[in-house]
Amino acid sequence: MHLDDRLQALADFVPEGSRVADIGTDHGYLSIALVQAGKADFVVASDKNAGPFEAANRTVREAGLMDKISVRLGDGLATVKPGEVDTVCIAGMGGVLMTDILNASQDVVAKLTTLILQPQSAAAELRRWLYHSHWHIVDESLAIADGRIYEIIKAERGKRKMPEEILLEIGPVLWEKKPPLLRHHIESLLFQQRRVAIGMEKSKRALSSKKYQKVKDRIKELEARLSW
Structure with a gap:
């Protein structure tokens, strides 16, 4: 499964051997790529809309991965049981909506070790929420797809000092790493x-x-x- 640079950046952040929830899976491309690359042993591919849910079901079936990928219809993390996954990927929605999704399923979030997030907007608010909620950013990257630049954030559990305000905007690890797309x-x-x-x-x-x-x-x- 070939991914665009944005989705590939998310896949690159997934730890080897993870059990993943791909929230807002759309056609299921990220879920399939994670299993095919050996990154994920099991994936819940979830979407709240019937069209993407049916498309993901079809794509996963055609890939012969129904035993590794469970396609589910539902809102946010409501389709996931506590302890069923250790890593959550959320992409293609605003940062505030992401915090709402995570706040709404705290029983699931409490069992997670890794969050991989690609906010379309309000990235600073999302970063602030992570640090307030005893998560911290361990890596970040930038990707371009369809002429737009995207931020990808990898967070792990653990309380750390809140970055200064300007670095919540830019990305603390992006500023530290200074990747080619930073300017x-x-x-x-x-x-x-x-x-x-x-x-x-x-x-x-x-x-x-x-x-x-x-x-x-x-x-x-x-x-x-x-x-x-």
Whole structure:
């Protein structure tokens, strides 16, 4: 099973011999690739929508992996029993929704050792949640697919000191590793913050607000991180 760079980055973070829940599995490509590569001994491929669930069922059946991959229909981690898996992969949704999914199934999360997350938005909020919830980030990577840059986060259980605010935005391990796409990533964050600032500058009330000053400060901090 050939994966695009985004899904391959998730697969690369899965520990060998894991039992995995692939939440929002879509067509089941990640689940199949993990089993075929020997990364996962067993996968729960779960999706809350009937179309992707049926597509994943079909793909898994055609791959002859029905004994290794259990395709399930349901919301978030509700399809997984506590202790059934040790690793959860969630991709293709916002960071806030990811925290909602994890908060909603704390009995399942309590038995996990590894989280592999690819937020489409609100990555800083997701990182903050991880550290508040006694997880910490052990690795991060960046990938480009369909012209868009994606952040992939690997977290393990264990309480650690909260990274500084700007590193919650950029990614503490990304800043430490400085991968080739890091400057592109920071420029993308800068574009978002500048767009917010331009929108606020149309209102005199917004211009005098603490939020506007916070946005301007964040722009300066990001600009300072473009050189190393």
